[in-house]
Amino acid sequence: MIDAVHTESKTPHAGLPEEAAFLELLRTTDMLSRRLSPVLKVEDLTSTQYNVLRILRGSPEGLPCGEIGNRMITRDPDITRLLDRMEKRDLILRWRENKDRRLVMARIAEEGLNRLARLDEPVREAHRKVLGHLGPKRLNALIELLRESRSNLK
Numbered sequence: 001m002i003d004a005v006h007t008e009s010k011t012p013h014a015g016l017p018e019e020a021a022f023l024e025l026l027r028t029t030d031m032l033s034r035r036l037s038p039v040l041k042v043e044d045l046t047s048t049q050y051n052v053l054r055i056l057r058g059s060p061e062g063l064p065c066g067e068i069g070n071r072m073i074t075r076d077p078d079i080t081r082l083l084d085r086m087e088k089r090d091l092i093l094r095w096r097e098n099k100d101r102r103l104v105m106a107r108i109a110e111e112g113l114n115r116l117a118r119l120d121e122p123v124r125e126a127h128r129k130v131l132g133h134l135g136p137k138r139l140n141a142l143i144e145l146l147r148e149s150r151s152n153l154k
Helices: 002-010 017-041 047-057 065-071 079-088 110-151
Strands: 092-096 104-108
Touching (some): 047 079
16 A cells, blocks of 8 residues: 555656645645554544644643634544543543633543653654654754645635
């Protein structure tokens, strides 16, 4: 499968270079995601759940549920159900604000923190394995190119 992807990605494109770059990004994203999934599976987490936990670890006081949805890497159309499942597993806590009962807040629970702590090094190692060969200079250039590409989409 990987050889087919590499062969396909080296095929000259009759279309625009933008189309070729877009397809390369999609292929790369898929391959990187597939490499991370087994690491997360050890802690019984999907990449979307992992993303929510990382977002909430960065805001220990909690965030409005809508803000979590805005910060996600991939948008989940049903953030409420995702958070419901995570709350049932004791990964997050949710509550309604006293001042505005319409506002639902969420924060990471102790179990969510524990799972992230166990995943920190395995995730870093997985990232090093799939991207470390590029080296710091090329990685920083890639990061800047990707950020610049996204800035035009806002």
